[in-house]
Amino acid sequence: MGPRRGVAVLGSTGSIGVQTLDLLARFPERFEVVALAAGRNADLLAQQVLLHRPALVAIGDSRRRDALAAAAGEAGSELVTGLEGLLAVATHPRADVVLAGIVGAAGLLPTYEALRAGRTVALANKESLVMAGALMQQAAARSGGTLIPVDSEHSALHQCLRGASMDHVRRLILTASGGPFRTTPRERLEKVTPEEAVRHPVWDMGPKISVDSATLMNKGLEVIEAHWLFGLPGNRVDVVLHPQSTVHSMVEMVDGSVISQMGVPDMRGPIQYALAFPDRFPGPVPAPDLPAIGTLEFFPVDRDRFPCLSIAYDALAVGGTAPAVLNAANEIAVEAFLDRRLPFTGIARVVAGALGRHRPGPAETMDEVMDADRWARRAAGELLAQGG
């Protein structure tokens, strides 16, 4: 074993962040937590600071600074706030790996800056690639930074592609559990509640991503993420329903051979893989017990009942600012659904409506991306005001 790897965690109080810290606490001889950042949850962040004693801690919401001051003082951690605080964590000089675990568009800039600083980025924030994939890859190429996916599907693809030549790959096949409404009839979908939508059958995740799983927009965002991570066009990234979520994804080779990665549904598996890469070591996640699981099922996706998937493919095909608009409009629509201001089926309508009004342009600068993001939020808001 080499020297300890310094880890900075962006979004340490979120679902991925908490699981990352659980893992890091188990392997103090391998990892050192050098910096932590969260958006608002100062209480949990304070606990994490006392436990992990990072050199640097940041809270995005500056008004929560005082709630952290005592813990930071006791732990000897430097305390910073706001976007600049997040960026300081993202580029901490002692961070070898930056876990990008902030959900949504808010994670874009810190993730980008970590890559620009040449860090290895363990990417749980798929929105960064959906919104600004070209910029991200350019930043990595220029700085020597590396992106290692944390999404279980993309972690699976990364693992399946080790030792493979991309020339030998015919297509990537993302598996989708199908979410809580996999078998729900079309008529019923109009009436499902936020409580039903966040009750994911397999994975334990935050509310936004749980709703995205229920609409399959999450899979659409993952198709776009896979495009940027692995360099294949959308028509060579497919989706298959697999309710057991044991096969996390697959790579189909040109000779008809399919390599897949399987695992239990525990995000600490992909997180550990990304933090340890290229090493592997025994961790808390057991291997799947296939005779105990018994049956793995695979179904085609019903794109009529889950239109968000096709909308995402279309946005990827249009390219430029379209995926950023897709993502932003979806964030607004999901928020409205969770607030009971929009029916479940309205999410696809709002996103499609925003994309329909959008005049796509290049997404070659961060300004162009952020402008498209703001435009889409406004457009989605207007569509909501008109009744979704």
Next chain:
Amino acid sequence: MGPRRGVAVLGSTGSIGVQTLDLLARFPERFEVVALAAGRNADLLAQQVLLHRPALVAIGDSRRRDALAAAAGEAGSELVTGLEGLLAVATHPRADVVLAGIVGAAGLLPTYEALRAGRTVALANKESLVMAGALMQQAAARSGGTLIPVDSEHSALHQCLRGASMDHVRRLILTASGGPFRTTPRERLEKVTPEEAVRHPVWDMGPKISVDSATLMNKGLEVIEAHWLFGLPGNRVDVVLHPQSTVHSMVEMVDGSVISQMGVPDMRGPIQYALAFPDRFPGPVPAPDLPAIGTLEFFPVDRDRFPCLSIAYDALAVGGTAPAVLNAANEIAVEAFLDRRLPFTGIARVVAGALGRHRPGPAETMDEVMDADRWARRAAGELLAQGG
């Protein structure tokens, strides 16, 4: 694409040989058939000679020389016979890859000589490794030769291990279709016929290997083969039943991640992989269509109903000449079963009986291996004479 790869085929008229030639005929720009060898089937070999026009052709049974002479003359192929003929094909100077497709112990020496000559050996003859694994690996290490497995399970493992460090592997998991008697009650097994035993539910194979699949001895031989190919002890090579034979095998990593390879049950897939390695190209074998397949099942193996598997593990644990005795006694017992001189359940009894009488010794020279093989055939014959 580089220059054409020269291929010699040992056992060209057998099941694997025929499928290999089917494949080679499709890609004349990639492969050149430089030498062919078969045991007895001179008629089919003559047809193959006329079609592929190899520089050299060998028939093991010298009495069949005349049946080949006309075809060899017309094709301009040099004609050789007997064991020396087989060895000349195995070490042909223009063969980059030697497909070792002779079934059973008869394949041992030609395979060994191909490795000793530094060839890349596409290994379908698992008996070589079962009988003389240490010698084979030693020959490869000394000559710079390479073994690439053709068995679908080991091809799967080879593919899953590309880019992986063996330090990261916890265990190999071989899948077994379970054969035609997967669900047959114990009492019925005593009475099954050769016709029922060779009717394999998934793979189309020769009679010997079909019977081995029905007893699960084939899986036992594969455990030993995997041990020699990948260097793990028997207690880190497991077997799981998987009736659909879509997942061809799996590698469980120390971190709980499982990499698997899937394919349709068509041996041309693994054959193409072995001949083309490290390249891959589109061939005749389609990728599995998982939504069409629908369901993949996994069960534990019932070692009581299929005692051959445990007998094979035991022989591997004993080591030395024990696996050679296992293999030879099994060949005699399967022959007796196919001739209706032994009930199906007698196969395990004969093999266990021969191993029970055997005093294991080192298998460090070819003489020691061949002596053990001869001893076991005699011992199995005696057990049969005593009524199995």
